Amino acid sequence: MTSTPRLSLHGITKRFPGVIALDDVSFDVRAGEVHAFMGENGAGKSTLMKIGAGIHRPDEGFIEVEGQRVGLSTPSDATALGIHTVFQELTVLPNLDVGQNIMIGQEPMQAGIWLDRGALYSKAQAILDRLDIKLDARTPIGSLSAGQRQMVEIARACGETPKVLVLDEPTSSLGRQEEELLFALVDRLRADGVGIVYITHRMSEVFRLADRITVLRDGKHVVTGDAKDFTREKLIAAMVGRAVDEKRSGVHVADLPVALRVDGLSRGTAVRDVSLDVHVGEVLGVAGLMGAGRTELARLMAGVDRRDAGSMTLFGEPFSPNTVADAIEAGVAYLPEDRKTQGLVLSLSVADNIALPNLGSLSQSGWLSMAKLKAMAKEWSGKLGIRAASPDVAADTLSGGNQQKVAIAKWLAIAPKVILLDEPTRGVDVGAKSEIYTLIRDLSAQGTAVMVISSELPEVLQISDRIAVMAQGRVAGVVSAADATEESLLELAFTEQSPDHEVAA
Amino acid sequence: QDACLATAEDLHLSDAQLADVAERELTFGFLTNNISDDFSRTLVAGGEAYAEEIGVELIVNNADFDANTQLSQFDALLQRQVDGIFLTAVDASSIGQAVNRANRDDVPVFIVGGAPARGDVIAVMNASSYQGSFDAGSAMMDAIGEANAQVAILGIPFALQTIRDREKGILDAVGASGGQVISMQSDFSQDRLLELATNVIQANPDLKGIFATWSLAVNAATEAVEQSGRDIVIAGYDSEVPGYVELASGDTNIVALSGQQAALQGRAAIEGLAQSILRAELCDEIITPNLLVTADNFEESWSIQYPGAEQPW
């Protein structure tokens, strides 16, 4: 265990225009350990690992692999040395299929010149099977969910057993079963002597997996130590620099007026005959396995997709949005689950992103008030603690967590009556997470009806008043959060597995 | 009418006029509608050589068949305060607005390709597009020698006045000898013209002749007929190097090509502008007659059409 580290980064400093992302940071990972790498959004975790992956060049400092000093000038230099990385931003190529994605760069050849397509798919399939990932190698990526794409990414990195595996927030888009699959995989690879760097914002994962923990704050190294020497509170304090109140908030009595009523909503097989009420001033959690239909339901409620059947009322009035604009008009906001492709226009500035759904209120007969726009951006950047050089920088220069805050800010700014949040804390650090929870609480206290879709059961339990559990497109049950446990929710999530129910409707 | 200068020869400058011209240090603009054919090049070369000889500075520009570009170039020349402008118009009627401006600036304009819709030019110089094409067409119909012969026209998809005159010439020639035009196809690129000619030959088993309205069409028709192995005669407008080589080979389907006297026109361009500046009166139209180039007279025609140039065959 105390042999030469597999990978060590020494005294790394990295500057971007206007930011010092990393300031003299050292980090190493040994064979057969899981080294958790923690820190707030924008602390510099991904940047450090991109240096280890040969994507960024450090301004100062150097890199050693198994004690040998190396220069990593391209990503292939790193992979050649056995350092494989699953990046935070998905790098699956959307126009290829699963097998091609897994084997890219190491496609099997015949006679040196012919691509051996048979071998390509059988090898890729073998990797998928070995990792217990239930996917066909010939499936086009376009038809996969975000979680499935993430698994493809992991399969690619683990294709040939790496020396060092870097996982940057691998569970952020995974479902529960896939998570378990990943944890088992990590355990197996550790046993095989792989050095694993594991970046996450989820405390439970850290304590479940890590041997050592390193914490980074504002680009500076804070502490490195054995996982067993940390407590939850100590870890949070190291990351945030203060204690964070994680207590579960008081549960409301759901004896409140109905804001949005959903009655028999259906679309294809994804959403089947769903009826729900979202009350004024309550937080309705929606739990379920990946693919249970939660996102599809929210999209129907927000006018993104057209429903096949069913109806809705908003404060008793018929509500049948045909477009998102209709929903916004009526005061219903929807935060999509994927901020990169749906939530944000990454090339636009933070201010423009926040303004986008608010352009109606920021303009008078079409003319925009730039002063109002700036003020709105400033106000919400401040309220959510968005870390950006200024509201005028492009959203894609922000860290993932800060991007998520921008995506939420733009919907809060419309002052919605009903807000549908799909995975609102995906990729968000503990500090910010608790801020978002507080925000959600405040919103509901101020009389906004809130629906939160989340794949993290602790989160659902913590912030909801009631929880609806979906399974195979149907609502399997609605329970009071006070009475629910992770186990009881899971049990509901697994109901209706038998096909007999298909005819029930 | 009899007071005006009517032919290219009439435009020649006397020694006294030459001395006057040299003293004035004139600058002329010379605009061509394109520069990638032998006609334009010879025209420019003729103009440049003579301008040099008599001490006139020449600004040459090419419009690449773009009427708008030609107009901009015309305006730039006015800006440059040239003493006269000669142009082979992309579209004579499109230059009228600029000619009007030139009139206001008192800059004489000498044009090839028809009178502009507005403004006054000192004269329109024309090769005999209609007559040349009628003559070559008649030669073709004679060579075919049968009534109701089917012929095709291969052309340029363009609003050039000269092309329209050529088309009229051939239509009249065919009509006069009782033939019928069964197909008219056009394109810019030599390769596409070859394709069109091949297709037309393929589609019409009774085709007896092809009339090519410009140089590239002549090349394309020659090649297409050769490749088809059919007995189809060719006549055309423009006699350029490939046409001469073909005629010189002794084994050709070309019966006649109508050749413009580009070098003569180039020189006349300079002379006409100089005459106008020296206050001579030019007739409205100055015709430079075409040559009918055939297998019998090609050597002689060459030396008239391209004086001093090496024989390419």
Added chain:
Amino acid sequence: MTRAQLANYGIFLAFALVVIGMMIASPAFRAPENLIAIGRQVAVLGIASFAMTFVILAGEIDLSVGAVASAAGVVTAMALAAGFGPWAILIGVGVGAGFGLMNGLLTVYAAVPSFIATLVSFFIAQGVALTLTGGRTILFDADWFRDLFATGSVFGLRSAFLWLLFAFLALWWLLSRTRFGGHVYAIGGSQPSSRMLGLAVDRIKILIFTMAGALMGLVGMILISRIGNARSDGAVGLEFDAIAAVVIGGTALGGGTGSLVRSLIGVMLIGVLNNGLAILNVDFNAQQVIKGVLVIAVVLLDRWARGLKGASA
């Protein structure tokens, strides 16, 4: 055929409809010699479109195609005329590859968008060709060369068509049966991701442009062999037709999706329309209108078929 399968064949179906329509309308069209002629006629556009397919798949564009092919043709003809013999072939391909390399280097290392980089090459190649030819037609006398690239035939198939066939097979293999080809798609799918995955994005792009340039050398040689002369405007507008063929085939501008077979269909569609409408003696201007409407209709049918797939998934 299931609906999902139909979806992938929409373009083929649409193409087949056009061909059948033409066959019914014209006996001359369905003559075997004519069908063979179409194959020969699309050689130039075909090879250019295949090269363009690679460029577009990688998310770039090449506007220099026509000018480079013309320049390569001109240089080759001059080399042949100067007695370089077989070396002329190397020179022609070299000129093309040189311009392609320049496109690649400018795009990759000077961070100039390929639209501009290749526009610049377009201007330079055109200027070079014009300067070299002086705007005149270059004749060369090398039957072996013309036979090799266009006029010779094996089993009744012209060599131009055989080059098309050969280029198609070789490039199809390269695109769908080699690692390189896979990476072309990857780059088009997402350039940032491809970089993070360690693909040699820069090198692949330079290679694609250079290969496209070299293929333009081949195109230039086929062009001059078909007609037997070389001109600075020999392949004018080819880039535009090639991009159109590729996009009509269904390859997305912007990169990542498409195929060589689809481009071939796009090329054949244009070839059949050109040939068929000419053979039917449709008025040249009406041809344009018909082509415009048909192109939109064909692509609509293709999209409609793809929509079926979306609906059934």
Added chain:
Amino acid sequence: MNQSAAKLLRDLMPYLGLILLIGYFSLSSEFFLNARNFERLATDSATLMLVAFGMTLVILIGEIDLSVSAVVGLLSVILAQIMVAGMAWPVAMVLVILISVGIGTLNGAITVYGQIPSFIVTLGMLAIATGLAFVFTGAISVAILQYDFLDLFYSEQIFGLPIPLVIVALAFVACLLTLNRTRFGRELFAVGANMEAARLSGVPVKQRKVAVFAIMGLLVGLGAILSAARLGNGAPGSSPTLTLDAIAAVIIGGASLFGGWASVLRTLLGALLIAVLNNGMVLMNVNIDAQYIVKGVIILFAVVLERLASGVRT
């Protein structure tokens, strides 16, 4: 002081190519730098400018319009023919603009609702408009003899400025304000950069796209009128390079061919670069064959400078 000088230099960098070119021509030709030449430059390139502004919007939303040069030809033919038929020029102008907006809207509607690339739709429109213009005229340009119409655009002035210049200036300001100061403009940026995110933010993506094509139609219509007035006739095929020049102006201005970012101001400078280059080469009597090479090298030089500048900015 020093810092603000550095900042000024940095802000000017993208335009350095144009500035250097103008400086060079001014020093080399006594005829270049004067009001009359710039007036001519502006009136001569008015159609290009108008079309390039429209193309900026079209490219911004990730689309393209290949039909403009053919449509300008067709519209000028229609304008000339209805004027020859006796219609008063103001009515004829309005009619032509309506037709043009119709063509633009049709391009947009087929693109959006037929879900086929605008490249194909406008390619088809290019062929159709070319064919129709030639069919209508039999390839013979139609002279416009209503001299008050011609002189209005190319002799008379407003506030001492030629009318085409005033029209271009108004269109420029309108496009600039639309893009940067209106809801519609902001939405276009989002549509071009990420259509799905824009849709999920309540932007009616389809309507916006069709609207952009309609605006393109309006500008093309104006451009066609100016072109007809300038040429004094309706001429099919009169401006074969218009489309490519307009797209080039937008891309030289730094926009991506695939959408998401564009600037009308930068397009204006791109178009100016092309216009100044063409004008200056005539004034300086550059050899006709060498003109192509000079043009290529200068465009390259200007764009490299511009890219260097954007590298500095991020």
